[in-house]
């Protein structure tokens with residue numbers, strides 16, 4: 001079964017920022033404690049990102065043993081998290097705005113073995129007011145069953161741009177415990 005996702009007719013395709021760094025430029029992690037990209041999150045995915053062509057970013061995920069669902073394969077929720085991170089990164093690279101996920105859906109086309117390296121290409125399709133429509137696909141580019149021609153999963157998601165006040169509400173709960181205020185201005 002494939003996605004029933006459709007794009008609205010009034011979609012606006014954004015212009016790239018004038019100082020967009022161009023294909024191959026590394027994208028810094030947006031928050032060190034992020035489960036998707038943070039270095040300061042030991043159990044996290046530790047994804048890396050670079051800018052791709054146009055409104056696309058390219059993410060890389062090493063499928064570690066701790067990401068296991070069924071025996072030998074990635075957990076579906078981990079894969080959705082990787083897509084979520086990649087599509088959020090595409091939004092922030094294209095729009096220079098903070099976003100949160102509003103709606104998300106994923107098609108799982110092939111099982112993905114532990115030890116794989118996944119390449120996730122994620123892009124902004126366009127915007128309608130604060131809504132950002134995104135899509136992404138994943139391929140195994142190294143490790144068991146690698147075949148860069150085959151899309152093993154794909155994803156569509158609606159993100160919503162938010163101001164930094166959105167994250168102010170979470171400051172005291174960073175790390176899941178009430179504690180000293182933390183600077184989340186880099187999100």
Ligand SMILES: CCCCCCCC(=O)SCCNC(=O)CCNC(=O)[C@H](O)C(C)(C)COP(=O)(O)OP(=O)(O)OC[C@H]1O[C@@H](n2cnc3c(N)ncnc32)[C@H](O)[C@@H]1OP(=O)(O)O
Pocket residue numbers: 030036084085086088089092099100101102103128129130131158160162187
């Ligand atoms: C670089 C960054 C990478 C980050 C990657 C990881 C991202 C995440 O996982 S974020 C965590 C998960 N997401 C969340 O916690 C979000 C929780 N939800 C919220 O905070 C709010 O519902 C929020 C901000 C999405 C929208 O609330 P609010 O700011 O009041 O806006 P609101 O007016 O309701 O909605 C704005 C528009 O989005 C639409 N919208 C909002 N939610 C949805 C939804 N679930 N489905 C479809 N449309 C939606 C609304 O219909 C509205 O559209 P329109 O312009 O046509 O009227």
